[in-house]
Amino acid sequence: MKEQEIDEILKRASKGSEVVDASILSRIAKSIEPAMRPVRPLPSTWMLAGGLALLCVGVAVGGAAKLGFHGIEKLSASGRGAIFPALLIFVGLAAVSWVSEMIPGSRRVVSPAVLLAAGCAGMLAVFAGVFHDYHAEHFVAAGVVCLVAGLLHAIPTGLICWLVLRRGFAVDAVAAGLAAGTLAGLAGLGMLELHCANLEAPHVMVWHTAVVLVSGLVGAAIGWVVRSRGGNDRAAVTR
Amino acid sequence: MVVNGDKSAANGVCRMTVDGSYERADTGRFDTGEGARPFYRMYPDSELEKLMTRYQQGDFAAATALIDRLSPQLHRFFVVQSTCRGDADDLLQETWLRIHSVRHTYRSGEPLLPWLYAIARHIRIDHFRKTIRTATREQRLEEMPEVAAAIGDTGDAPDLQTMLAPLPESQREVIEMMKIAGMSLEEVARATSSTVGSVKQKAHRAYEKLRERLNGMRPTKGSMGGPS
Numbered sequence: 001m002k003e004q005e006i007d008e009i010l011k012r013a014s015k016g017s018e019v020v021d022a023s024i025l026s027r028i029a030k031s032i033e034p035a036m037r038p039v040r041p042l043p044s045t046w047m048l049a050g051g052l053a054l055l056c057v058g059v060a061v062g063g064a065a066k067l068g069f070h071g072i073e074k075l076s077a078s079g080r081g082a083i084f085p086a087l088l089i090f091v092g093l094a095a096v097s098w099v100s101e102m103i104p105g106s107r108r109v110v111s112p113a114v115l116l117a118a119g120c121a122g123m124l125a126v127f128a129g130v131f132h133d134y135h136a137e138h139f140v141a142a143g144v145v146c147l148v149a150g151l152l153h154a155i156p157t158g159l160i161c162w163l164v165l166r167r168g169f170a171v172d173a174v175a176a177g178l179a180a181g182t183l184a185g186l187a188g189l190g191m192l193e194l195h196c197a198n199l200e201a202p203h204v205m206v207w208h209t210a211v212v213l214v215s216g217l218v219g220a221a222i223g224w225v226v227r228s229r230g231g232n233d234r235a236a237v238t239r
Numbered sequence: 240m241v242v243n244g245d246k247s248a249a250n251g252v253c254r255m256t257v258d259g260s261y262e263r264a265d266t267g268r269f270d271t272g273e274g275a276r277p278f279y280r281m282y283p284d285s286e287l288e289k290l291m292t293r294y295q296q297g298d299f300a301a302a303t304a305l306i307d308r309l310s311p312q313l314h315r316f317f318v319v320q321s322t323c324r325g326d327a328d329d330l331l332q333e334t335w336l337r338i339h340s341v342r343h344t345y346r347s348g349e350p351l352l353p354w355l356y357a358i359a360r361h362i363r364i365d366h367f368r369k370t371i372r373t374a375t376r377e378q379r380l381e382e383m384p385e386v387a388a389a390i391g392d393t394g395d396a397p398d399l400q401t402m403l404a405p406l407p408e409s410q411r412e413v414i415e416m417m418k419i420a421g422m423s424l425e426e427v428a429r430a431t432s433s434t435v436g437s438v439k440q441k442a443h444r445a446y447e448k449l450r451e452r453l454n455g456m457r458p459t460k461g462s463m464g465g466p467s
Contacts, residue, residue, distance in 0.1 A: 038297040106355030171361035
């Protein structure tokens with residue numbers, strides 16, 4: 001059977017199925033009428049994403065300014081040239097991804113899960129190319145400090161960025177949370193690269209990259225909770 | 240579309256025509272006035288987008304016109320995806336309430352249908368996540384062979400719901416959006432938060448399954464409802 005024949009059968013099958021009870025349409029229209037007022041559409045994706053990226057850079061630079069720019073001072077020029085452009089690219093992608101997730105029907109440039117994986121793998125590759133000191137003194141103790149510092153910068157980044165996007169609507173809260181967490185984690189990672197003077201490869205590759213991973217997963221978990229709670233609320237309203 | 244604020248129209252006997260006037264719809268049930276026009280868009284995109292922009296500006300007539308024009312295809316989307324018409328009615332209402340509350344997320348110049356279907360799809364998934372988990376899912380699995388068998392047994396053309404029932408939900412929604420609502424691959428990809436390649440693949444697999452069914456092959460229980 002040819003595709004055109006299947007199309008024809010589908011066409012015939014769909015005939016007459018477009019009937020909606022008028023009372024339902026009436027009820028819908030009546031239910032929205034009291035709340036009819038002009039609304040301001042969201043800005044363009046690029047404007048929102050640009051704003052989010054700037055906020056991330058601002059939090060990272062602000063955090064490092066407070067704690068000290070020890071990391072970037074110690075980095076070689078080639079190291080700076082490799083790490084920060086890569087970070088900016090991933091921040092841009094994460095910002096666009098989050099904005100896309102918050103606007104229904106947007107073109108998905110990259111899936112948030114792929115972005116998180118690519119972000120971690122990409123930064124790991126950059127770190128592997130830049131850092132060649134494989135000593136690991138105080139691996140856990142120093143690492144936990146960096147992880148916590150990175151996450152403490154990721155949290156405000158996520159909150160501030162959420163304020164920018166609070167008028168959006170995530171059709172997939174988990175994906176939106178994942179994208180948000182990844183973006184916030186990248187801000188935390190940026191702060192660490194500016195601040196942390198520990199240039200041992202294991203430390204940077206494990207603990208700094210972990211900020212992005214943990215932040216992304218926490219974002220997805222928050223999205224899952226929001227979805228569950230939202231679903232329950234809507235169910236209650238429907239009933 | 241039903242005249243709102245007019246008590247005499249409480250039973251839904253009037254509707255707004257394309258030019259904004261109202262006419263009787265004495266049957267109590269009506270289509271969009273265009274009859275069934277599958278496989279291509281019922282209304283030009285630009286017209287719908289203009290109405291949406293006016294809706295965002297607080298124009299109630301534009302809102303009712305949109306409800307009138309888009310509800311039939313949204314309703315069909317829900318009917319195709321579920322076995323219960325009552326569910327489809329509830330989902331349609333819930334979708335419009337949600338559309339109303341997030342109407343500011345539509346940006347003029349962007350295609351309207353992907354935005355609309357993304358919200359409808361979210362409502363459907365949300366609804367089924369809560370309800371299908373329990374009894375309905377088990378019931379569906381039992382019903383599906385009968386539904387699928389109906390295609391093979393009867394010489395008449397089955398209705399759309401029956402015809403698409405054996406397909407997994409992800410393939411069913413792609414076929415509904417592409418072949419019935421007339422959306423492009425890109426638009427379906429936007430509405431389903433996936434890639435054009437993924438949509439193409441789902442459509443291809445759906446057609447393979449439909450071809451098998453229509454050639455008289457009886458489905459097996461294990462081949463239905465699986466992930467695409």
